[in-house]
Every structure is written in C-alpha cells, then in structure tokens.
Amino acid sequence: MKSKRRKFWRDNRFRLLLTLELAVMLPAAALIYVNFSHLHSIMRGKKVEALIHRDFQYVLGVSEKRINQEIYAKTEEVRGKVNAASIGKPGDVEKELDEILYTRPWIAHLTLFDRDKGAITRSQPRCLNDPSVHEEHEAIAKGFPEWFNIEGKMLAEQIRKKPQQAIFSSGPAKRNGAESFMTTAVFIPQNASDDHLVLAAASFEPDYLKETFFPSMLHELITQKLSEDDDEPLAMMVFPTPPEGFMSDPKPLVVSPGWGSGKAEVTRNLDNVFRGLSLGIKFQGTTADAIGRRWAVQSFWILGVLSVLMIGGLILAYRSVNREMSLARLKSDFVSNVSHELRTPLALIRLYAETLELGRITTSEKKEEYYRIIRKESERLSALINNILDFSRIEAGRKEYDFRETDIAELVRNTLDTYRYQIEQQGFSLEENLAPGIPRVRVDREAIARALVNLVNNALKYSANEKFLGVKLYRQDDDLKLEVSDRGIGIPRREQGKIFEKFYRTGDPLVHNTKGSGLGLALVRHITDAHGGDVQVESTPGKGSKFTLSLPLSGPPQLANETA
Ligand code: ADP
Secondary structure, eight states, X not given: OHHHHHHHHHHHHHHHHHHIIIIIIHHHHXXXXXXXXXXXXXXXXXXXXXXXXXXXXXXXXXXXXXXHHHHHXXXXXXXXHOOXXXXXXXXXXXXXXXXXXXHOTTEEEEEEEETXXXXXXXXXXXXXXXXXXXXXXXXXXXXXXXXXXXXXXXXXXXXXXXXXXXXXXXXXXXXXXXXXXXXXXXXXXXXXOTTSOEEEEEEEOHHHIIIIIHHHHHHHHHHHHHHHSOOSOEEEEEEEOOOTTOOSOOOOSEEOXXXXXXXXXXXXXXXXXGTTEEEEEEESSOOHHHHHHHHHHHHHHHHHHHHHHHHHHHHHHHHXXXXXXXXXXXXXXXXXXXXXXXXXXHHHHHHXXXXXXXXXXXXXXXXXXXXXXXXXXXXXXXXXXXXXXXXXXXXXXXXXXXXXXXOHXXXXXXXXXXXXXXXXXXXXXXXXXXXTTOOOEEEEXXXXXXXXXXXXXXXXXXXXXXXXXXXXXXXXXXXXXXXXXXXXXXXXXXXXXXXXXXXXXXXXXXXXXXXXXXXXXXXXXXXXXXXXXXXXXXXXXXXXXXXXXXXXXXXXXTTSOOOO
C-alpha cells in the first residue's frame, strides 16, 4: 500500500519533470541559444556597422543632391540676369556684367560668348589684385572662348537636355596661395534665341564656396539628419578627391563643427557640379565600430539578464510545483495519520468501557486504572481534535486569542500536573525547574498550555532509550523563556528548520512508527508568533532536543487579536 503510494508520487514527479523539461526548459534553452548565436553572427559579420555605413551612403547621396540644387538655383538666378543681346554693344555689356558681379559677390568670373560677335570675360574687380585670380581671369578669358568656338554647338545641345539648363566644369584653384576649388556653370542666357549660339559661364568664387557655401550646407545637412532621428551627432567634410590608390588621409577643404580628428566612415565622390571633390561623413566623437561593439555588449547583457531571469523563473516554478506536490503528499499522509490517531484511543476507550460494562472487573484498583485509561485516551482525543480545530482556524485566519494577565509559573505547573501521572507511567523522569518571582504576563492561557502540551507530548513520543523530560521556566532580560528538553532521538540539523512547517515529519523510523499529525509544532510557532515571541530548537540526533519558547514580558504586540 505504502510502496504503491510512493510509486505514484515518484511517477507523478517524473511526469512533472518531463513536462517541465520538454515544454518549458527545452524551448527556453533553444530560444536562449538561438538568440545568442544570432547576436554572435551579427557581431562577427559586423552587421551593425554595415547598416550604419549603408545609412551613411544614403545620407551622402541626399546631401549631394541638396548641394547641387543650391548651386542650380544660383545658376538659374545668373542665367536670368545675363543679357544675350548686350554682347556686341561695347560699354553696355561690361556695365551689365559688372552689375551682376557687383550684386553677386559669390561669382568670381563671368563670361559671355557669341559665336559671331566675340566674347567678353569680367571678374570681381577686388579679387584681381590676387595674382592667382588674375591668372585665372586670363586663363578663362582666353580658354573659354576657344573652347566654346570648338565645342560650343555640342555644349549647347547638352545644356538643353539638362533639367537644370547648365553643365559644370570644376577644378582646383588658388586663393592667397592656398589650395581651393572652383566650379563654373556653363549655360545659355535666358533671352538667347535658338538659332544663334550664345553661351555664358559663371565661375563660383572659391572663397565663397570654402567659407560660406560648404560650411552652411554641411551645417544644414547635419542638423536636418539629426532631427530625423536623434542618434549620435554627425560630422561631415568636403575634401579634394584623392587620386586612385592614394593611401594617406586626404586633406579636408571644409569640415563641419565636431569633426575632430579621425577618418571619414564613408566617403562619396561628388559628380557633376563638384567633380573632383568628395564628401565624407562620420560620427562626432565615436565610430560605427564602437557603436556596433556597444550595441553588442548591451544586447549580450540584456540577453544574459533575461536568460538568468528565465532560468530563475523556471527554477522557482519547479520548486514551487515541487513544494505543492510534497505538501499534497504531506496532506495525504496527514489524513491517514490522523485517522489512525483517532482510531487508537477510540478503540481503547471502547474496549475498556465494554470490559467495565460487562462487570468482569471486580477490584476497585483495576477499575480505577481502567477509568484512568479511558480518561487519558479521551484527553488524547480532545488534544488531537483541539489541535486540528485550532489549526483549521489558523489556516482560515479565524483564530482569536484571549490575552489575560497570567501567572505563567502556575499555568505551567497546572498543565504539567495534568500530565504528571502519564509522564511517570511511561517511565520518564521529570525535572521541573520553575524560577520564582516571574512577573505576570498577558498571554492566552489555553494557547500557551497547548503549546506546552504539544512540546511535552513530542518529548514523550520521540524518546527511545533515555526517558527524561525537563521543563524550565526563567526570565532572560525582557523575555520569558520556557524550555522543554528531552534526551530522545533528536532531529538532524537539515530538518530543524522544516519541523515547524505544517504536516512536516522527519524521516526517523521512530517518527514513522509513532502516529502524529505534523501539526503540533506548526501550532506552537503560530502561538508564539501571536504573542510576539518565537520558538527555537537545539537538537543533536541521538542525544536529545531542546525547544525554547520566548515570550516578551511586555505582553503581545497590539496587533494581536485581543478579546480580554
Ligand atoms: P507530530 O509530532 O504530530 O508528527 P509535530 O509538528 O509536533 O508533529 O512535530 C513535527 C516533527 O518534528 C515530528 O514528526 C518529529 O519528526 C519532529 N519532532 C518534534 N519534536 C521532537 C522531539 N522532541 N524529538 C525528536 N523529534 C521531534
């Protein structure tokens, strides 16, 4: 019967473990594994960096478009101002071109070319003092008409096909001895007739490009990108495109604020308007590599913590299910134990009462002994039933205590008196040591007596060879101590914490052969808790146990249920 039940529990436990492992542990472990390897592959393949670089490529593409648009707009502005008809009218044409240059300091040179009527090139007068500008002027004034004479027709055709109605020619320039860059828009003036080849060229002032145009463009592009998503702040630069295979870092032409030092993450060779220049982009103060690494470390941490939490949760779930299962087992043991405990005294009472009824007992001594047994057994019954009732009240939260000023020494003495005969009958030597002068304390008499009876009963039940029972009452500081000691089987250390749990019984064979409910000590602990005290056990297996109740002399805390 017993082994069948064991097998049932073992099977159930096995099933539970299997379910937990198959349904929860395995998927959880797989999930953790997949996530970690995923993360690892992202790290190994530098996918975060690649993603950032792709985004940078896109930003640079958009930036180039934006820069070109700005130049197109300026070109269109000049295109509307240059008068195709004025060429061939000496005096007028210089005046008109100078006027355009005067109001638009961002143009360095302006050339107007008419295949039939010749060409004229005007430059910003204030810049001509610079020998390199002067040289530039000479080169343009000579070079452009030559170029237009040869390729003018083809250029005009190309220009007409362009949506921006201009083509660009760009290259390095010098300003005040420093390297700079210039681009020239070649266009057909707005009022030029289709049947007559007229071309104009406006060169953008290198100083303007370097000091005004690019800085403001870079600023605009960076702030625009920043407001899109508030990532790390970006920095951009413009630099002359190095020749193919050029290894060392290029010298920047213009850098945005926050560029600091270091290389560009991604570069883009500009085409069309600024052929010969490149755009570079990077993060301010960090790199895509560092961001990728930071992301990976963060992800590893998050994943690690989540995994630990998941495993912790599983362990907790497993433990709580396990505990519930052992509680269920304890409960079922409890039912069978209690039934036995009820049956034994009832059987005895019935047997002795029947014997007395039959009138077979003649000696009054014998009769008295039988009466005593009946009384004793019924006391055992009531004690058991009281324990169970009390316990169910406690479980339902309905237990109320009746605290009254009490002489504890007297209460202990009276309680022991009731059991003295039983104690001695069982061959125990009782050592009673109640210190005199213990002040009165507010306690629930019945509850304290029940706690004592439970401890005394345990001492009687769990003593094998040496039958000794010690009860000691004394004061220690602000506490009242009530000690019940025996020299019985003792309790192993690892079980000492558990014996106060409901239904818990140790694995000792004597305990198994002795009937009990496993409720006694749980009740004792509840009672001492309600009095604001506690209960401790000291025990050595084979040597005996000592249970000590501590009750505060100041009485129970205000929170406890008071009916007195
Ligand atoms: P019960 O005695 O009905 O089993 P208790 O709650 O009173 O329940 O005690 C719980 C367990 O603690 C007992 O089953 C026993 O294993 C152990 N125990 C209690 N008191 C003693 C003692 N004095 N000596 C040895 N073991 C004890």
